[in-house]
Amino acid sequence: MFDWDLSALEESWRFLLGGVGVTLGLSALTVATSLTLGIAVGVLRCYAGAWLRVPLTFYVDSMRAIPVLVVLVWMYFAFPLLTGVSAGPFWAALAALTVHVAAYVAEIVRAGIESVRPGQIRAALALGMSQPQLVMQVVLPQALVRMLPAIGSVVSVTIKDTAIAATIAVPEFMKRAETVAGQSYQPVQVYTAALVVYFLILFPTTRLIDRIHARVAHLGRS
Amino acid sequence: MNPVIEYRAVCKNYGSFVALRDVSFSVSKGEVVCLIGPSGSGKSTLLRCTNGLEQISGGAILLDGAPLPQTRAGMRAVRQRMGMVFQNFELFPHRSVFANVMMGPLTVLRMDHAAARARAEALLDKVGLADKAASMPAALSGGQQQRVAIARALAMEPAVMLFDEPTSALDPETIGEVLSVMKRLADEGMTMIVVTHEMTFARRVADRVVVFERGGVLLEQGPPRQIFDAPLMERTRDFLSHLDWSG
Amino acid sequence: MNFEWSIIWRSREALLEGTLTTVLLSVVTMTIAIAGGMLLALMRLSRWRALSASSAAFVEFFRNLPLILVVYWAFYVLPELTGWQLDAFSTGLVALSLNVSAYNAETFRAGIMSIRKGQGEAALTLGMSEVQAMWHVVLPQAVRRVVPVLASTWISLFKDTSLVSVIGVSELAHVSLEIRAQSFRVLEMLTAMAAIYWALGYPQAKLVDWINRRYGHTE
Numbered sequence: 294m295f296d297w298d299l300s301a302l303e304e305s306w307r308f309l310l311g312g313v314g315v316t317l318g319l320s321a322l323t324v325a326t327s328l329t330l331g332i333a334v335g336v337l338r339c340y341a342g343a344w345l346r347v348p349l350t351f352y353v354d355s356m357r358a359i360p361v362l363v364v365l366v367w368m369y370f371a372f373p374l375l376t377g378v379s380a381g382p383f384w385a386a387l388a389a390l391t392v393h394v395a396a397y398v399a400e401i402v403r404a405g406i407e408s409v410r411p412g413q414i415r416a417a418l419a420l421g422m423s424q425p426q427l428v429m430q431v432v433l434p435q436a437l438v439r440m441l442p443a444i445g446s447v448v449s450v451t452i453k454d455t456a457i458a459a460t461i462a463v464p465e466f467m468k469r470a471e472t473v474a475g476q477s478y479q480p481v482q483v484y485t486a487a488l489v490v491y492f493l494i495l496f497p498t499t500r501l502i503d504r505i506h507a508r509v510a511h512l513g514r515s
Numbered sequence: 516m517n518p519v520i521e522y523r524a525v526c527k528n529y530g531s532f533v534a535l536r537d538v539s540f541s542v543s544k545g546e547v548v549c550l551i552g553p554s555g556s557g558k559s560t561l562l563r564c565t566n567g568l569e570q571i572s573g574g575a576i577l578l579d580g581a582p583l584p585q586t587r588a589g590m591r592a593v594r595q596r597m598g599m600v601f602q603n604f605e606l607f608p609h610r611s612v613f614a615n616v617m618m619g620p621l622t623v624l625r626m627d628h629a630a631a632r633a634r635a636e637a638l639l640d641k642v643g644l645a646d647k648a649a650s651m652p653a654a655l656s657g658g659q660q661q662r663v664a665i666a667r668a669l670a671m672e673p674a675v676m677l678f679d680e681p682t683s684a685l686d687p688e689t690i691g692e693v694l695s696v697m698k699r700l701a702d703e704g705m706t707m708i709v710v711t712h713e714m715t716f717a718r719r720v721a722d723r724v725v726v727f728e729r730g731g732v733l734l735e736q737g738p739p740r741q742i743f744d745a746p747l748m749e750r751t752r753d754f755l756s757h758l759d760w761s762g
Numbered sequence: 763m764n765f766e767w768s769i770i771w772r773s774r775e776a777l778l779e780g781t782l783t784t785v786l787l788s789v790v791t792m793t794i795a796i797a798g799g800m801l802l803a804l805m806r807l808s809r810w811r812a813l814s815a816s817s818a819a820f821v822e823f824f825r826n827l828p829l830i831l832v833v834y835w836a837f838y839v840l841p842e843l844t845g846w847q848l849d850a851f852s853t854g855l856v857a858l859s860l861n862v863s864a865y866n867a868e869t870f871r872a873g874i875m876s877i878r879k880g881q882g883e884a885a886l887t888l889g890m891s892e893v894q895a896m897w898h899v900v901l902p903q904a905v906r907r908v909v910p911v912l913a914s915t916w917i918s919l920f921k922d923t924s925l926v927s928v929i930g931v932s933e934l935a936h937v938s939l940e941i942r943a944q945s946f947r948v949l950e951m952l953t954a955m956a957a958i959y960w961a962l963g964y965p966q967a968k969l970v971d972w973i974n975r976r977y978g979h980t981e
């Protein structure tokens with residue numbers, strides 16, 4: 294029978310909790326930057342001229358093909374060699390995760406925009422709206438409501454992806470759990486605790502987003 | 516009197532498919548023209564071309580004697596002078612009834628909020644839905660939604676109203692409320708082009724009925740009494756005899 | 763700065779082996795996870811509460827965990843708790859399979875649920891048995907909905923195999939990172955790694971789009 298000696302957790306819980314803070318902070322920043330960039334890319338992919346659409350599509354599809362670990366490692370180790378700019382693991386992680394998650398957001402936005410019924414666009418045109426007006430006032434608001442469940446998954450995907458930033462030594466929760474597990478020789482307790490903590494963060498997040506969506510779904514139904 | 520809208524040999528092709536073939540007729544100020552004809556005969560296409568939602572392939576559509584502009588900005592200006600009501604209402608589901616009606620004046624006409632509000636209130640009152648102003652579209656019956664859509668179009672104070680089968684998606688009980696709003700509008704002198712399968716409405720309200728047939732051809736036109744009681748064309752009689760005259 | 767791109771050519775055999783391991787890991791994981799997901803979905807839809815609840819718990823649990831943590835957990839904790847001594851490849855396989863099975867279970871369940879009840883009932887009124895109705899009417903329709911989702915799960919899986927590099931499975935990411943560490947050709951090797959993933963993944967992403975156009979959005 295395994296001996297559940299919890300001394301490592303008792304000693305290091307503050308350190309680990311600080312890691313949870315870093316995880317949540319990095320996640321929040323990443324979600325904010327990715328939504329901004331991703332919505333812009335998604336909208337431009339639908340409405341810009343081909344000279345912009347083609348490279349944006351290439352960017353999005355490339356990010357669908359390259360693992361986030363690879364982007365992280367490249368951004369942290371290779372990017373500074375190429376440019377001479379080096380900003381530390383946290384910012385490298387923010388940049389890499391943003392580049393990756395924004396592409397995912399852009400796909401969601403595009404699908405949302407394409408799902409708005411053509412009749413809605415005709416109705417907006419019939420009122421005399423200009424293209425930017427109808428995008429901002431009719432298409433995007435409906436698309437965003439429909440995208441909410443998918444945007445919710447962006448939040449949980451981001452939180453999960455920040456754990457991969459442990460590989461470039463961002464002192465977030467995963468990294469700290471790894472450190473404590475290694476130093477204390479109690480990997481079973483520490484990793485199991487980490488499992489529970491991540492689940493306790495992620496499960497309510499997904500549930501909350503489902504709730505919100507159920508409440509606003511009618512706003513996107515046309 | 517000069518026509519408000521004049522169609523001169525209008526043609527519309529989708530690739531090799533001909534949706535409208537040499538359609539010519541005109542609509543005078545204050546006139547109510549009903550378009551009838553079998554499914555696929557190009558009635559909706561004609562309305563969409565009128566509103567610049569589709570480009571015509573040949574001929575001309577004149578608004579107050581001037582051909583429809585080809586530029587985007589010009590077309591927007593034209594659309595502001597025409598109201599359009601769709602079969603599926605197409606209310607904006609993310610905005611309240613009130614906000615739907617105010618949207619045109621606020622965003623397109625850049626009217627100030629108080630004036631837009633006053634206009635929206637008056638229009639909702641007119642279509643009998645003042646008490647639903649704060650509701651979301653999804654909470655309304657089909658007939659109510661369509662009346663809001665009419666109010667939304669009227670909020671632009673259009674010179675012409677285009678209706679594309681405004682009652683086809685409605686339950687029988689709510690068709691009447693929409694038709695009576697339309698009738699009142701006609702009585703007030705609004706110029707209207709109405710695609711409809713409601714023959715009773717066409718007979719009572721229309722000044723003129725235009726009959727289309729398959730292939731986008733204008734078959735005949737005339738006052739309702741002539742079209743319904745003594746059509747010149749055999750095929751008009753055929754078409755009418757297959758319709759349901761209830762309601 | 764001087765770069766030495768020839769390192770990539772000189773490492774071609776190791777990179778090729780790593781790539782093959784990545785492909786193998788993806789294929790085996792998907793095979794296991796299709797079976798696992800199917801089983802979990804059927805458990806979830808079963809009338810027995812205990813079965814459906816435990817399936818739901820499993821699925822929710824693994825969908826709400828970072829895969830990299832599951833990988834570590836499988837590597838450090840699983841042997842302690844179970845006494846199994848697995849090699850790195852098998853450990854990675856276990857972690858990936860747990861994760862992907864959970865996602866596939868949701869995919870299958872949603873596919874089956876999305877078929878209107880009337881369809882099954884119509885089949886039953888024709889005198890079909892429940893199994894026949896499932897097999898001849900519900901499943902064929904569900905497949906059309908499931909295939910596009912499985913295809914995008916496949917892409918995610920293909921990328922996620924890179925995470926088992928942290929426990930030393932010598933797939934593409936691990937091999938590239940090792941060569942980088944030994945040769946100090948950091949930029950070259952990391953760029954090569956990204957390029958290889960891109961070259962493999964990009965056509966797959968396009969293929970998924972094609973499958974989506976083909977099967978998606980019908981009714």
Ligand SMILES: Nc1ncnc2c1ncn2[C@@H]1O[C@H](COP(=O)(O)OP(=O)(O)OP(=O)(O)O)[C@@H](O)[C@H]1O
Binds near residue numbers: 533552554555557561
């Ligand atoms: N965008 C399009 N591309 C190709 N063909 C089209 C398009 N829009 C309409 N059509 C075709 O043009 C013809 C006329 O269509 P239209 O919608 O104007 O008919 P309608 O008279 O309004 O019929 P209904 O009573 O069914 O509404 C139809 O055969 C239709 O299939």
Ligand SMILES: [Mg+2]
Binds near residue numbers: 558559560679680
């Ligand atoms: Mg029509």
